[in-house]
Amino acid sequence: MASARQPAHPILTPERARIIAERFRVLGEPMRLALLHALQAGERSVGELVTATGAGQANVSKHLQLLYHQGFVERRKEGVTAFYRIADPHVFDLCEMVCGGIQEGLRTKQRAMTEV
Amino acid sequence: MASARQPAHPILTPERARIIAERFRVLGEPMRLALLHALQAGERSVGELVTATGAGQANVSKHLQLLYHQGFVERRKEGVTAFYRIADPHVFDLCEMVCGGIQEGLRTKQRAMTEV
């Protein structure tokens, strides 16, 4: 085990905490996750995302702005149509890690329930 | 490269999106990140966390409840004192991934600014 020596945890200044939290918060919204998921298969126009998610157009547009300004998606304009795409596929690694954490939590609860 | 064949992305049902978003949302709050960070060095009582973060006692307690019910921290009661600890150190991997994404985003912007 390497637990004898405490790892030097990087200091979390309030400013850093704020920035990191902001990014987490953007992912903490089902609709935005749905948009990212829809974009996982490739570039999509706003209209396509509207039909894919069943949400209102203005709503989709607003969420896309948030994702855009946080750097999660990129934008391309073609005529009157706007196409969005994933900026960094690593987002999905994040999601999978969260899923793993959820499943781990469930396993822990399961163990707790089946204990003697 | 394995990009020729599209990976079969797991389906994101609304229910799954809601659960995943809920977890992200818990991390999307500076105070809760500060609490997790304070716990990174080891188990702490509520009082210790109050002085460590400078927040109100009731506030800290409430955030701890959230972290607890989402399975991010575990709890131990000793007399009248409650000790909290990190349930799964993988949370910090998540945070570091987010930091990486932030830095990557900044690099991208930097490149965009220094382009011809």
Next chain:
DNA sequence: CAACTAGTCAACCATCAAGTTATATTTAGA
């Protein structure tokens, strides 16, 4: 130019969530 289409923006409302204050609960100790 008029009509249409795709998307963004602004205003509004309802809901939610963070923080505070006060109160309840539980345990230790005089």
Next chain:
DNA sequence: TCTAAATATAACTTGATGGTTGACTAGTTG
């Protein structure tokens, strides 16, 4: 038992946010 300490909970206030509606912008087409 009475008190004090540590924590949890309830009630409340206030600011943030998701969703909708409607106006506005900019291309496209007749």
